Amino acid sequence: MRKITTRWGLAAAAVVAATVLLAGCSTATTTGGTTQAVPKVPMLKKLGAGEGQLNLIAWAGYAEDGTNDKTVDWVHPFEQQTGCQVHTTIGNTSDEMVQLMRSGQYDGVSASGDATLRLVYGGDVAPVNTSLVPNYATISDFLKKKSWNSVGGQMYGIPHGWGANLLMYNPSVVSPAPTSWSAVFDKSGPYAGKVTAYDSPIYIADAALYLMKTQPSLGIKDPYALTSKQLAAAVTLLKAQSKNVGEYWSDYTKEVQAFESGTTVIGTTWQVIANLVQSDAKVKVDTVLPSEGATGWSDTWMVSAKAKHPNCMYEWMNWITSPKVNAQVAEWFGEAPAQTLACDQTSDKNFCTTYHALDASYAAQIHYWTTPQKDCVDGSGKSDCTTYTQWVNAWQQIKG
Amino acid sequence: MNARWLRLTALLSIPMLWLVVLYLGSIAVLLVSAFWSLDGFTGRVVQVYTLGNLQQLFVDPLYGTVALRTIGVALAVTVIDAVIAIPIALFMSKVAQPVARTALVVAVTTPLWASYLVKAYAWRVLLAPNGPVAWMTGGHSPGYGLAATIITLSFLWLPYMIIPVFAGFDRVPDSLFEASFDLGAGAWRTLRSVVLPLVFPAVAAGSIFTFSLTLGDYIAVGIVGGKTQLMANVIYGQLVTANDQPMAAALSLIPLAAIILYLLAMRRTGALENV
Numbered sequence: 009m010r011k012i013t014t015r016w017g018l019a020a021a022a023v024v025a026a027t028v029l030l031a032g033c034s035t036a037t038t039t040g041g042t043t044q045a046v047p048k049v050p051m052l053k054k055l056g057a058g059e060g061q062l063n064l065i066a067w068a069g070y071a072e073d074g075t076n077d078k079t080v081d082w083v084h085p086f087e088q089q090t091g092c093q094v095h096t097t098i099g100n101t102s103d104e105m106v107q108l109m110r111s112g113q114y115d116g117v118s119a120s121g122d123a124t125l126r127l128v129y130g131g132d133v134a135p136v137n138t139s140l141v142p143n144y145a146t147i148s149d150f151l152k153k154k155s156w157n158s159v160g161g162q163m164y165g166i167p168h169g170w171g172a173n174l175l176m177y178n179p180s181v182v183s184p185a186p187t188s189w190s191a192v193f194d195k196s197g198p199y200a201g202k203v204t205a206y207d208s209p210i211y212i213a214d215a216a217l218y219l220m221k222t223q224p225s226l227g228i229k230d231p232y233a234l235t236s237k238q239l240a241a242a243v244t245l246l247k248a249q250s251k252n253v254g255e256y257w258s259d260y261t262k263e264v265q266a267f268e269s270g271t272t273v274i275g276t277t278w279q280v281i282a283n284l285v286q287s288d289a290k291v292k293v294d295t296v297l298p299s300e301g302a303t304g305w306s307d308t309w310m311v312s313a314k315a316k317h318p319n320c321m322y323e324w325m326n327w328i329t330s331p332k333v334n335a336q337v338a339e340w341f342g343e344a345p346a347q348t349l350a351c352d353q354t355s356d357k358n359f360c361t362t363y364h365a366l367d368a369s370y371a372a373q374i375h376y377w378t379t380p381q382k383d384c385v386d387g388s389g390k391s392d393c394t395t396y397t398q399w400v401n402a403w404q405q406i407k408g
Numbered sequence: 409m410n411a412r413w414l415r416l417t418a419l420l421s422i423p424m425l426w427l428v429v430l431y432l433g434s435i436a437v438l439l440v441s442a443f444w445s446l447d448g449f450t451g452r453v454v455q456v457y458t459l460g461n462l463q464q465l466f467v468d469p470l471y472g473t474v475a476l477r478t479i480g481v482a483l484a485v486t487v488i489d490a491v492i493a494i495p496i497a498l499f500m501s502k503v504a505q506p507v508a509r510t511a512l513v514v515a516v517t518t519p520l521w522a523s524y525l526v527k528a529y530a531w532r533v534l535l536a537p538n539g540p541v542a543w544m545t546g547g548h549s550p551g552y553g554l555a556a557t558i559i560t561l562s563f564l565w566l567p568y569m570i571i572p573v574f575a576g577f578d579r580v581p582d583s584l585f586e587a588s589f590d591l592g593a594g595a596w597r598t599l600r601s602v603v604l605p606l607v608f609p610a611v612a613a614g615s616i617f618t619f620s621l622t623l624g625d626y627i628a629v630g631i632v633g634g635k636t637q638l639m640a641n642v643i644y645g646q647l648v649t650a651n652d653q654p655m656a657a658a659l660s661l662i663p664l665a666a667i668i669l670y671l672l673a674m675r676r677t678g679a680l681e682n683v
């Protein structure tokens with residue numbers, strides 16, 4: 009007994025000593041203050057030879073090497089052509105991607121708009137020299153120099169593709185076919201326990217978009233610019249929804265499995281998930297773009313500030329936005345390609361029409377994922393909006 | 409004398425380095441960062457001393473609810489594992505023939521060879537509303553939720569309970585059983601008054617594994633827990649989703665405190681002295 013006490017005492021003393029030591033160090037390196045200046049990160053000036061390796065963080069379906077479907081493979085041809093061996097890590101959420109990028113072990117990422125600015129302002133990504141990416145020239149103009157992929161006119165990445173978050177349902181259970189997001193909010197009662205939702209704070213924007221259309225008195229102008237009161241209204245709606253939710257999904261395989269096993273019959277999805285369920289052919293699912301419009305994504309390939317293989321990353325950005333490959337990715341993932349010339353290369357000739365790939369006015373109607381900030385992102389110039397941290401806390405409250 | 413010291417130092421330096429620098433060091437970093445805060449926009453840690461995070465733990469009812477739920481799950485898993493492990497270990501140690509005993513030890517430890525994820529997903533399939541459990545019980549599957557989490561975690565950590573308890577039974581001499589029977593005690597009385605007090609330290613040792621492993625789990629609950637969140641999910645959420653390391657560190661103090669209290673409680677029973 010005596011010996012044990014001494015040992016515990018020593019351990020405690022060691023922890024305290026180390027704490028004091030670290031606290032001492034930390035005060036010396038305190039930076040403090042909250043500035044919103046973009047950290048200076050050098051841009052690549054000249055393209056050199058490939059480094060032989062490339063470490064990517066990508067959304068599921070963006071870097072296919074034939075493991076999911078033998079015919080879907082644009083990684084191996086890239087490796088053969090450039091000699092850059094690709095190692096892909098799938099990011100399930102934007103937050104996970106930001107976290108992975110901060111580790112500094114990756115060369116690049118396919119970042120959505122709710123991650124891009126956090127990466128830029130965090131100094132985790134480098135500005136992109138678009139003149140080193142020949143395919144950039146023919147990318148849709150309405151994707152260039154946007155608030156989510158550039159700062160002060162300097163591009164921080166190469167646009168990849170965009171699309172809307174859809175409502176997926178199992179038509180043998182859900183009938184009549186839903187046309188409104190109300191099927192997962194106020195009118196989700198009939199499917200209690202079999203509703204799903206995306207397990208990320210950014211899903212709050214889906215509720216905000218629904219409220220924007222159904223409760224104009226709240227005065228929501230942009231689902232990513234919410235005052236405390238508007239956020240509270242969205243939280244109330246989501247807490248009510250939570251009673252009917254069986255499971256949330258963040259991992260796309262979980263949603264695939266949940267629909268196939270019948271534990272989930274309706275909920276928000278990406279087209280690629282619907283495609284995977286359809287190709288497994290265990291259950292039939294349909295997707296719809298509800299009448300309220302939808303939140304969506306516009307993804308950008310970004311280069312890490314600490315990239316060990318920057319030349320391979322530039323090669324990759326040029327490869328993935330080349331007409332043929334961009335068409336392949338877009339068709340596999342189910343999104344509009346960023347590359348205008350990709351529309352001539354799709355196997356389905358109507359693909360770009362279906363996805364409104366070249367339609368700037370349609371693209372403007374989707375509410376792209378954006379990081380909520382104190383300075384409202386709706387362009388009103390106000391700064392009474394809730395921050396992403398508040399959204400995260402709200403999301404944990406909703407799940408309870 | 410000097411040479412002996414040198415040898416001892418050489419022998420202990422690496423484990424001590426590991427213990428002090430890596431293990432205690434990382435806990436210290438954790439403790440320190442709990443007092444820092446986060447720059448809301450860039451998500452960078454601001455290294456200025458603040459008590460805000462710790463305050464938040466008490467102000468926000470969410471954390472209390474989740475902490476209680478987590479400790480409840482950990483206790484339930486521990487009790488279930490102990491109840492299952494004691495008869496199995498008793499059988500393995502005192503009843504089974506040598507060959508059968510070896511086979512049982514192998515059988516108990518085999519699941520440890522399989523990947524954690526495979527086992528968790530296997531339970532997801534088993535517990536599905538139309539899955540095998542529902543089919544066998546006539547539709548009485550617990551479905552995904554808290555109960556499913558407890559079942560899955562009990563399964564995952566069972567070997568960590570059985571092995572120490574088996575070793576504990578093995579150390580009880582057969583002669584004590586015979587003496588108890590000779591003095592007129594029945595099987596139940598022997599078990600209660602002779603065997604259980606002697607194997608209690610082993611059960612306590614196993615319970616430390618089951619309790620602490622459950623406190624830290626966030627994957628199984630994500631797979632079979634439906635929308636349930638445990639402490640580790642909230643910590644993961646703050647760390648990965650919000651990228652708020654200081655808040656995550658502050659939240660980690662809850663399971664840390666729970667484990668220390670549990671160890672102290674176990675020490676009071678005297679269980680740790682014979683492990």
